[in-house]
Amino acid sequence: MSQTPGHGGDQKPGKLKILADYIQSTDAWKSFFRTGYPDSLLKRMAVMRSSFVMHILPTKVGVHGLKLGYTWCMGGITLFLFLMLTLTGVILMFYYVPEEHRAFTDMKDLKFMVPYGMIMRNMHRWTAHAMVFSVIVHMARVFYTGSYKPPRQFNWVVGVILLKLTLLLSFTGYLLPWDQLGFWAVTVGTNMASATPLVGYEGPFSEFLGIRVDNDIRFAIIGGTRIGPNALIRAYVWHCVGLPLIASGLMVFHFWRVRKDGFSGPL
Amino acid sequence: MSDLNIAKSGYMLSNKPDYPRTPSWPYFVWIVFLCILFVLVFFWGVSFIFDAPLEEEAAWAKTPNPAKAPWYFIGLQELLVYFDPWIAGVLLPGQILVGLVLIPYVDISPTEQGKFSFFNRKFAVSFFSFGLFLWFFLILIGQWFRGPSWEFYWPLIDYPIGGMHWTYPGVPLKVSEAGTANVPNIIGFIGLVLFFGGGMVAPYLVAMMAGTNKIAARLKEYLDVLGPIRYVLIQVHVLLTLSVVVKMVLRLVFGFKYVVTTPYFNI
Numbered sequence: 001m002s003q004t005p006g007h008g009g010d011q012k013p014g015k016l017k018i019l020a021d022y023i024q025s026t027d028a029w030k031s032f033f034r035t036g037y038p039d040s041l042l043k044r045m046a047v048m049r050s051s052f053v054m055h056i057l058p059t060k061v062g063v064h065g066l067k068l069g070y071t072w073c074m075g076g077i078t079l080f081l082f083l084m085l086t087l088t089g090v091i092l093m094f095y096y097v098p099e100e101h102r103a104f105t106d107m108k109d110l111k112f113m114v115p116y117g118m119i120m121r122n123m124h125r126w127t128a129h130a131m132v133f134s135v136i137v138h139m140a141r142v143f144y145t146g147s148y149k150p151p152r153q154f155n156w157v158v159g160v161i162l163l164k165l166t167l168l169l170s171f172t173g174y175l176l177p178w179d180q181l182g183f184w185a186v187t188v189g190t191n192m193a194s195a196t197p198l199v200g201y202e203g204p205f206s207e208f209l210g211i212r213v214d215n216d217i218r219f220a221i222i223g224g225t226r227i228g229p230n231a232l233i234r235a236y237v238w239h240c241v242g243l244p245l246i247a248s249g250l251m252v253f254h255f256w257r258v259r260k261d262g263f264s265g266p267l
Numbered sequence: 268m269s270d271l272n273i274a275k276s277g278y279m280l281s282n283k284p285d286y287p288r289t290p291s292w293p294y295f296v297w298i299v300f301l302c303i304l305f306v307l308v309f310f311w312g313v314s315f316i317f318d319a320p321l322e323e324e325a326a327w328a329k330t331p332n333p334a335k336a337p338w339y340f341i342g343l344q345e346l347l348v349y350f351d352p353w354i355a356g357v358l359l360p361g362q363i364l365v366g367l368v369l370i371p372y373v374d375i376s377p378t379e380q381g382k383f384s385f386f387n388r389k390f391a392v393s394f395f396s397f398g399l400f401l402w403f404f405l406i407l408i409g410q411w412f413r414g415p416s417w418e419f420y421w422p423l424i425d426y427p428i429g430g431m432h433w434t435y436p437g438v439p440l441k442v443s444e445a446g447t448a449n450v451p452n453i454i455g456f457i458g459l460v461l462f463f464g465g466g467m468v469a470p471y472l473v474a475m476m477a478g479t480n481k482i483a484a485r486l487k488e489y490l491d492v493l494g495p496i497r498y499v500l501i502q503v504h505v506l507l508t509l510s511v512v513v514k515m516v517l518r519l520v521f522g523f524k525y526v527v528t529t530p531y532f533n534i
Binding site (some may be wrong): 038041044045047048054057058059060061062063064066068070073076077080081084104107111118119121122123124125126127129130132139140143144145146147148149150152153156157160163164167170171174177178179180181182183184185187188189191192193194195196197200202203204205226227264 | 286287288289290291292293294295296298299302303306307310311313314315317318319320321322323324325326327329330331334335336337338339340343344351352353355356357358364367368370371372374376379380381382383384388392395399531532
């Protein structure tokens with residue numbers, strides 16, 4: 001290796017470099033960043049394997065699965081939108097009380113009183129719509145690439161449940177602002193439940209079971225004969241606690257299954 | 268073992284030792300990072316420009332006309348024009364969910380995965396695409412082409428929303444329903460039996476011509492591989508999907524409201 005004067009091996013390392021090397025050799029640093037900068041193949045693998053955040057991704061990935069034109073990134077985008085929704089949602093929860101006479105004024109407070117409140121609400125709203133869309137597109141992509149075929153049939157089933165949960169998450173959130181838009185959209189949506197055969201009071205054959213407006217499936221869902229305070233608190237709890245917990249659990253399974261089976265490639 | 272047999276055995280080809288792979292660091296991590304950055308900046312920007320909708324405070328006494336469901340459910344609301352709520356709101360959404368879950372179990376070609384392909388799975392891709400198209404087509408109509416009383420309106424026409432002030436003097440409440448008639452029960456019943464019963468046996472009738480016709484021969488081969496249970500599961504969903512289109516044509520072109528009317532339910 002040729003050495004030019006002033007460069008290379010004969011030059012003493014600068015003070016910053018010495019400091020950096022020292023910091024990186026301490027136990028404290030190594031406990032945070034286990035593998036060091038991944039500059040070799042071994043370290044590249046180790047950095048994926050030993051990090052909790054990174055280990056959701058495989059250490060090595062099929063070249064085929066990396067193409068944007070193959071996955072459209074839609075599954076990953078859906079997950080990231082879910083995380084964004086969780087973060088903005090928690091922030092919104094600080095300023096929102098699910099009570100008939102307060103919910104709407106809290107919306108106004110978010111706009112006029114809370115610093116960056118409207119940005120949080122906007123991001124929550126638009127990413128929620130985007131997540132519904134990205135889940136549908138993700139499902140279409142998985143179908144068109146035949147990625148639900150053996151051995152991944154069951155993961156497709158979990159995916160369909162996650163699609164349904166995404167719709168329910170969005171739908172329960174629709175009521176929370178307690179404005180005319182959400183109120184009547186949820187009225188229209190839940191009225192469909194009253195048409196369920198046998199267990200909905202407007203559904204076929206329900207009269208044989210003694211089903212009335214105040215004991216049918218819709219009554220159980222909204223906690224009353226019309227959308228009111230009970231429906232608001234139910235939507236709130238399902239939206240903020242129940243559905244996210246179920247969806248998170250199924251998502252963990254969904255990703256674990258994808259990692260177990262590997263990213264698919266063509267025959 | 269050939270790749271086809273590997274796929275049939277339920278082992279992902281991308282897990283084969285000789286499958287071309289690359290370390291996830293930095294390539295995959297880089298894609299994920301850029302994707303997150305893009306999504307974050309995009310929705311942050313969108314949230315600065317467009318405010319989330321908020322109408323006036325919810326009021327039970329002020330029914331807006333039309334009251335529209337969230338966009339992802341508006342396709343089902345649009346179906347209410349053609350079907351009673353127990354079909355549009357319960358039976359058909361249930362059929363969609365069950366149909367989606369069934370896809371991996373009735374699709375018997377283990378090849379054609381990991382890539383976008385049409386020619387070796389023409390029926391699967393066509394039927395799924397048609398369903399997806401129908402879903403978004405109904406959303407489009409419901410969202411932009413329906414106005415007061417769920418009548419057809421041009422998207423940009425400014426109709427008054429809400430309260431009691433939407434009607435026009437001399438115009439009946441439901442113009443499009445004024446001229447509708449029901450199909451006589453006996454004809455409707457025969458039509459239903461012919462449609463569903465005939466639809467179930469028609470492919471087998473075509474397949475009986477296998478000796479003389481090339482397409483029929485391929486259909487017979489396909490049906491033999493498929494087996495009776497998978498065939499029934501697929502064909503029921505195909506016929507239900509087609510029946511939606513048939514009912515839409517009956518209603519919009521010929522002005523029929525119900526095919527069969529009974530004291531308990533109408534179809």
